[in-house]
Amino acid sequence: MPCDSPDWAALRRDEFPVAERWAYFDHAAVSPLPRSSAALLRSWLDDQEHNGVVHWPDWEAKLRVNRANAARLIHAHPDEIAFVNSTTQGIGLVAEGFPWREGESVVTAAEEYPSNVYPWMNLASRGVSLRLVPSRGGRVWIDDLVAACDGTTRVLTISHVEFSSGFRNDLDALGDFCRARGIAFFVDAIQGLGPLEIDVTRTPIDFLAADGHKWLLGPEGAGFCYVRREWIERLRPVGVGWHSVVGSYNAPDLDFTLKPSAERWEGGSFNMPGLQGFGASVALLLSVGPKAVSQRILDRAEAVREIARSAGWTVVGSTRPEDLSGIVALEKPGVDPNAVVRHLRERGVAAACRRARLRFSPHIYNDDDDLARLREALGGS
Numbered sequence: 001m002p003c004d005s006p007d008w009a010a011l012r013r014d015e016f017p018v019a020e021r022w023a024y025f026d027h028a029a030v031s032p033l034p035r036s037s038a039a040l041l042r043s044w045l046d047d048q049e050h051n052g053v054v055h056w057p058d059w060e061a062k063l064r065v066n067r068a069n070a071a072r073l074i075h076a077h078p079d080e081i082a083f084v085n086s087t088t089q090g091i092g093l094v095a096e097g098f099p100w101r102e103g104e105s106v107v108t109a110a111e112e113y114p115s116n117v118y119p120w121m122n123l124a125s126r127g128v129s130l131r132l133v134p135s136r137g138g139r140v141w142i143d144d145l146v147a148a149c150d151g152t153t154r155v156l157t158i159s160h161v162e163f164s165s166g167f168r169n170d171l172d173a174l175g176d177f178c179r180a181r182g183i184a185f186f187v188d189a190i191q192g193l194g195p196l197e198i199d200v201t202r203t204p205i206d207f208l209a210a211d212g213h214k215w216l217l218g219p220e221g222a223g224f225c226y227v228r229r230e231w232i233e234r235l236r237p238v239g240v241g242w243h244s245v246v247g248s249y250n251a252p253d254l255d256f257t258l259k260p261s262a263e264r265w266e267g268g269s270f271n272m273p274g275l276q277g278f279g280a281s282v283a284l285l286l287s288v289g290p291k292a293v294s295q296r297i298l299d300r301a302e303a304v305r306e307i308a309r310s311a312g313w314t315v316v317g318s319t320r321p322e323d324l325s326g327i328v329a330l331e332k333p334g335v336d337p338n339a340v341v342r343h344l345r346e347r348g349v350a351a352a353c354r355r356a357r358l359r360f361s362p363h364i365y366n367d368d369d370d371l372a373r374l375r376e377a378l379g380g381s
């Protein structure tokens with residue numbers, strides 16, 4: 001059960017050894033592993049080293065729990081979840097499998113991460129065009145996305161949170177628009193899920209993908225793709241293999257009957273260690289409680305904004321509360337953010353530079369000491 005009021009200090013001490021060395025503010029890049037996830041990974045390694053396949057059914061059973069927990073995160077059904085080895089793979093499954101006709105179009109924001117651009121651009125040879133909508137004033141405008149859609153538009157795809165500006169797109173408004181216009185709605189959730197909650201029973205999202213290595217605190221190369229139930233049969237399944245069919249484990253004969261669930265996209269062997277670590281991290285976040293996790297990250301991000309402003313940095317984009325996320329993007333005229341990242345790192349503070357902006361992305365275990373270290377190190381930048 002999620003805690004009513006989590007003990008953040010205990011969580012930091014017990015689960016985040018990274019904090020012994022770093023004031024770590026780079027979860028929008030790659031997160032450190034919680035202690036319990038690393039321990040599970042080690043036990044998998046040990047088991048694989050000493051027992052090979054013998055205990056494989058136990059690890060497979062854990063995957064079932066992990067699938068259910070991934071579904072719980074977004075209020076989906078486990079049958080709507082396919083494990084993937086990157087957000088990019090999840091986007092590709094939908095882009096390649098969508099029932100396109102020549103002359104149709106996809107709309108997205110120009111500031112999207114390339115993973116949500118190239119898979120759609122790659123459809124040009126099938127006669128499908130991509131419309132990139134420029135941002136204005138460091139943010140994406142719904143009206144601009146809407147204006148880019150016309151009768152040819154079949155998919156609108158957007159990141160919940162833009163990776164370099166931290167701007168939070170309004171999924172409810174975009175989803176409602178898409179639903180009303182018969183446009184399928186894809187969400188790249190890797191920068192949103194964790195700092196922000198998603199409920200697919202409330203928000204009309206058709207497809208969503210997120211790897212676990214950022215805000216979900218998992219290892220790289222293990223995540224999930226959500227396909228709303230009514231789309232499972234409508235997409236052409238790509239990457240089909242032995243695991244895609246109903247008799248995947250013990251059919252004596254070939255029987256090409258695809259699973260009725262999103263598992264049909266899991267054609268071959270799993271990234272077993274990655275998915276075990278992913279599952280342990282998701283379980284940790286669920287035990288804290290998605291609401292508490294979100295509030296804590298947003299609170300930490302606000303504290304970082306305040307520190308940055310007092311050090312003379314300008315926060316990029318909108319500062320309306322409903323547009324904010326776990327990402328804080330900053331600019332300062334005449335200052336090279338890459339040099340600042342190096343300066344901070346020498347002082348034990350981990351941050352990033354993306355698209356010429358200084359980027360901070362705190363998580364639940366960042367405490368006031370981390371913030372004080374940041375204040376001191378940034379003050380001198």
Ligand SMILES: Cc1ncc(COP(=O)(O)O)c(C=O)c1O
Nearest residue numbers: 086087088113115159163191211
């Ligand atoms: C918004 C967004 N989408 C996708 C990706 C890439 O994720 P993956 O490597 O899991 O495909 C990133 C990585 O930074 C990202 O920020």
